[in-house]
Amino acid sequence: MGKAKELFLTFCFKGWQKTYFDELAKGYADTILTKLIRPNAIEQVKKHNLNGDKIVVVTASLDSWISSWCKEYGIDLISSSLEVKGGLVTGKLIREDCNGIEKIKRIQEKYNLDEYETVYAYGDSAGDKEMLKMADIAYYKWKKLDK
Template sequence: MKKLYLFDFDGTLTTEDTLFLYLKFYNSSKYRIQFLRYIPLFILLKMKLLKAEKVKESFIASILEGESKERIERKSKAFFEEYYPKLFRTNALEFIEKIDKEKTVAFIVTASLDIWVRPFAEHFGMKLLATEAEFKDGKFSGKFKTKNCNGEEKVKRIKQATEGLKYDKSIAFGDTAGDHAMLKWANEGLFQFFH
């Protein structure tokens, strides 16, 4: 029996959100300045008065826009080396280690950017569906190449990535409202399974 595993990343496999952690790791002084500038927007976001995707894109751009793809990839690899395995839930790592790679296809499906999640997905031998960073002439444009991979967008991306794939059962793991559509779509949706 072939299984399709779909793992949310932040909060499901990890103990905390990686967006702020990565940006702080990438450039801590720039991060502190930009974080203070964005506090009013974060408050409006919590009050649901702004769209998360636009604030997220703008905040990431305030730190990474214009950075070379090579530097971002180098920093992302260093981020992986710094935070693996300490960032991860122990039981999630144990579960992943027991996955029979011959009988499963596994994806990390995340709203986080592909640039910093890719080293983790590669380490786990998983495919990655993430919000994708746009690069122009080898530099980060400050924009997203795709829609924010959250909510219904997760399901849309899963359907595209698994078209023609043969599996008997899909099992999804998530921990927030942004994962509900994916959990509902899967044959088995496990909410906060590793918590």
């Protein structure tokens, strides 16, 4: 998926000013993304926040599209990022697409999971399955998985 995604992003956004791209991405997050997030997901975020849990969104989506939403809720973010050269978007990803096994690599780079009493994971795509396997308690499409 990474190469196809890069081709799409390059076709759509190559040569765009990074500042303009970020403005549009924030507008997307503020107007469209907030409507796409499932109400039960927001409830889980609030519940984990009340428990003092560390919350991290791990997504193949671009950081530009979701970072403002994560900041609003005090959530850490691990995601895909676009390369920028000379203030212009190239359309290429800085690293591998944050999907599948790449999610595990990035989580382990940033967090020592042994420091957490319980690791929860929520996923809704095939690219989440590896991440769900590493969690103590996992939900796939809002159904608890047997461990």
